[in-house]
Amino acid sequence: MAMTKSEPVAVICGGVGAARLLRGFVGRIDAEHLTAIANVGDDMVLHGLNISPDLDTIVYTLADAVSAERGWGLEGETWQAMEMIGAYGAVSGEPLDWFSLGDRDLGTHLFRTGALAQGSTLDQVTAQIAAKWELPLSILPVTNDPIRTMVTLAEGDEAGTEISFQEYFVGRQHSVAVSSVRFDGAASAQAGPGVLEAIDAATTIVVAPSNPAVSIDPVLAVPGVRERLEARRGDVVGVSPIIGGKALKGPADRLLVELGRESSATAVAEWYRDVVGTLVIDTVDADQAPAIEALGVRAVVTDTIMSSPAITSALAETILAERV
Amino acid sequence: MAMTKSEPVAVICGGVGAARLLRGFVGRIDAEHLTAIANVGDDMVLHGLNISPDLDTIVYTLADAVSAERGWGLEGETWQAMEMIGAYGAVSGEPLDWFSLGDRDLGTHLFRTGALAQGSTLDQVTAQIAAKWELPLSILPVTNDPIRTMVTLAEGDEAGTEISFQEYFVGRQHSVAVSSVRFDGAASAQAGPGVLEAIDAATTIVVAPSNPAVSIDPVLAVPGVRERLEARRGDVVGVSPIIGGKALKGPADRLLVELGRESSATAVAEWYRDVVGTLVIDTVDADQAPAIEALGVRAVVTDTIMSSPAITSALAETILAERV
Numbered sequence: 149m150a151m152t153k154s155e156p157v158a159v160i161c162g163g164v165g166a167a168r169l170l171r172g173f174v175g176r177i178d179a180e181h182l183t184a185i186a187n188v189g190d191d192m193v194l195h196g197l198n199i200s201p202d203l204d205t206i207v208y209t210l211a212d213a214v215s216a217e218r219g220w221g222l223e224g225e226t227w228q229a230m231e232m233i234g235a236y237g238a239v240s241g242e243p244l245d246w247f248s249l250g251d252r253d254l255g256t257h258l259f260r261t262g263a264l265a266q267g268s269t270l271d272q273v274t275a276q277i278a279a280k281w282e283l284p285l286s287i288l289p290v291t292n293d294p295i296r297t298m299v300t301l302a303e304g305d306e307a308g309t310e311i312s313f314q315e316y317f318v319g320r321q322h323s324v325a326v327s328s329v330r331f332d333g334a335a336s337a338q339a340g341p342g343v344l345e346a347i348d349a350a351t352t353i354v355v356a357p358s359n360p361a362v363s364i365d366p367v368l369a370v371p372g373v374r375e376r377l378e379a380r381r382g383d384v385v386g387v388s389p390i391i392g393g394k395a396l397k398g399p400a401d402r403l404l405v406e407l408g409r410e411s412s413a414t415a416v417a418e419w420y421r422d423v424v425g426t427l428v429i430d431t432v433d434a435d436q437a438p439a440i441e442a443l444g445v446r447a448v449v450t451d452t453i454m455s456s457p458a459i460t461s462a463l464a465e466t467i468l469a470e471r472v
Numbered sequence: 473m474a475m476t477k478s479e480p481v482a483v484i485c486g487g488v489g490a491a492r493l494l495r496g497f498v499g500r501i502d503a504e505h506l507t508a509i510a511n512v513g514d515d516m517v518l519h520g521l522n523i524s525p526d527l528d529t530i531v532y533t534l535a536d537a538v539s540a541e542r543g544w545g546l547e548g549e550t551w552q553a554m555e556m557i558g559a560y561g562a563v564s565g566e567p568l569d570w571f572s573l574g575d576r577d578l579g580t581h582l583f584r585t586g587a588l589a590q591g592s593t594l595d596q597v598t599a600q601i602a603a604k605w606e607l608p609l610s611i612l613p614v615t616n617d618p619i620r621t622m623v624t625l626a627e628g629d630e631a632g633t634e635i636s637f638q639e640y641f642v643g644r645q646h647s648v649a650v651s652s653v654r655f656d657g658a659a660s661a662q663a664g665p666g667v668l669e670a671i672d673a674a675t676t677i678v679v680a681p682s683n684p685a686v687s688i689d690p691v692l693a694v695p696g697v698r699e700r701l702e703a704r705r706g707d708v709v710g711v712s713p714i715i716g717g718k719a720l721k722g723p724a725d726r727l728l729v730e731l732g733r734e735s736s737a738t739a740v741a742e743w744y745r746d747v748v749g750t751l752v753i754d755t756v757d758a759d760q761a762p763a764i765e766a767l768g769v770r771a772v773v774t775d776t777i778m779s780s781p782a783i784t785s786a787l788a789e790t791i792l793a794e795r796v
Contacts, residue, residue, distance in 0.1 A: 193520070195582040195585045195586035196517070196519075196585035197519070197582075198520065226550060226552050228549075228552075228579065229575050231576075232576050233582050233583045235604055236580075236600060236601060239590045239592055240591065244590075250552075251552035255552065255555065255556020255560070256560075258519040258553060258557050259556065259560040259568055261519045262518070263560075263568065265519065265520065266564055268564075276560060
């Protein structure tokens with residue numbers, strides 16, 4: 149079933165995997181009908197700055213502004229501010245330079261913080277940032293309210309201690325075991341302007357290949373989002389972030405295991421079974437298709453490692469074609 | 473009367489003029505006996521960052537880190553963050569790039585903001601910053617409490633409107649007339665650790681050639697400071713920031729007139745007569761010495777334009793030698 153370019157698509161997004169997949173949709177779907185609904189559970193205030201890592205990853209990636217050498221952060225980036233922070237030393241034994249802040253990237257954070265302080269909402273700031281980078285699609289934070297993904301540590305002296313996502317992800321380089329995840333503020337958050345409308349209008353809702361536990365779940369936790377996907381799961385196509393039992397990037401594989409699942413495409417299908425009618429899995433996981441279908445989730449097998457524009461494009465095409 | 477290097481000196485400081493004068497004392501006074509007590513009325517939170525312009529000017533100047541070409545800001549500075557902020561455009565019609573934030577300088581602001589957020593006090597942060605720049609003297613914010621210098625505009629549609637000092641000084645480039653100045657928070661501020669002690673211990677208290685109305689007065693407004701100087705005005709030596717009727721830098725000359733005085737060394741003596749026993753004035757203003765002495769303020773005439781290390785050094789020597 150081919151899809152015309154004017155059929156609206158909404159993509160539930162985390163960071164890197166989602167940003168790459170969005171590149172497959174840009175040009176294929178009219179920009180006015182393409183909406184990215186982004187996780188803000190990783191957002192934080194660091195040294196006074198409002199930082200929205202997933203929103204920035206999406207913007208920088210779609211703008212082709214990500215450094216090719218590093219694979220993250222902006223091209224043409226410099227690190228003068230960071231070097232100074234480091235030179236000043238630790239405070240109460242804690243270094244202040246644990247989170248990389250490039251000078252150009254700082255401009256984005258300073259703009260966001262300044263605009264919020266002047267009364268802009270996060271969706272307005274994000275639209276202004278996207279406009280500067282000449283991105284025509286809608287990039288919407290799932291909510292303008294603060295949501296903070298918190299993880300509880302599982303082991304050793306720290307067992308039971310709850311830390312913020314960034315402290316876990318960057319500060320500890322996600323090398324510690326986690327016993328649970330919580331989205332502080334989500335229950336009372338209100339979906340941002342246009343978010344529920346974009347889901348309602350979409351003929352296909354895509355769940356990007358992001359971390360289910362800490363990138364997609366906080367989006368689903370905003371009241372109205374999960375409910376809409378559940379009600380329309382036949383129109384929802386997920387992409388497994390687990391390929392051959394591993395996450396391409398980040399701790400999704402270990403997190404699934406730590407949270408009592410297994411690290412497999414089937415486990416992803418199980419995680420999403422209430423909200424996703426179709427799951428796109430990688431060819432290396434083709435043998436799991438029967439198990440996934442046994443869960444009541446349609447399995448579609450294709451190449452999902454977006455290592456070239458051609459593969460990304462084909463994956464986007466598959467998602468659009470295969471929805472039920 | 474020659475001064476030994478171990479006699480304690482406290483210098484009441486604004487920004488540039490004070491920083492230059494301090495260079496004359498460094499080396500002449502043992503660092504352990506030299507204390508700069510700095511204005512924090514210009515401090516602000518900008519785009520989330522805690523910025524302390526006078527503290528930074530003092531530190532960067534004493535560290536010989538000020539750009540020789542520009543005469544302000546850090547040497548080796550870059551402007552990547554600033555360019556990005558500018559590229560994102562205005563918010564509600566207001567540009568967010570009105571205050572220059574160099575990338576290296578941002579490192580200082582980020583460190584200060586992060587350290588304050590972690591529970592450091594402003595004096596602790598300042599000491600850590602000074603240590604990185606290997607400055608042995610004590611640089612003390614007059615208070616750890618927030619003081620905000622506010623100016624009321626005098627003319628046109630905006631008459632009666634009160635704006636922050638930085639909005640006046642940088643945002644409007646001090647090109648608007650002012651009818652009054654107020655130090656928000658000063659009355660309830662507590663002098664910072666070591667501030668009153670340094671004044672008590674000093675055999676000479678210096679009032680640097682900074683703007684009387686907006687740089688020195690907020691320091692004096694912190695409870696305990698003005699009272700101590702009044703009680704010991706014989707030990708207090710001021711340096712006029714007005715030379716030949718003009719301020720070398722900034723709006724001190726116009727401000728004095730707008731606030732109902734005249735722009736002269738004599739007007740400075742009048743401004744300070746309750747707290748300053750001796751005023752050092754420039755040779756071009758020698759003819760004002762009688763008028764100043766008629767106010768009960770001892771006038772000392774010398775070169776006060778610190779255009780060379782030799783002149784700065786001689787000025788410092790004069791201050792130390794001429795106290796009553």
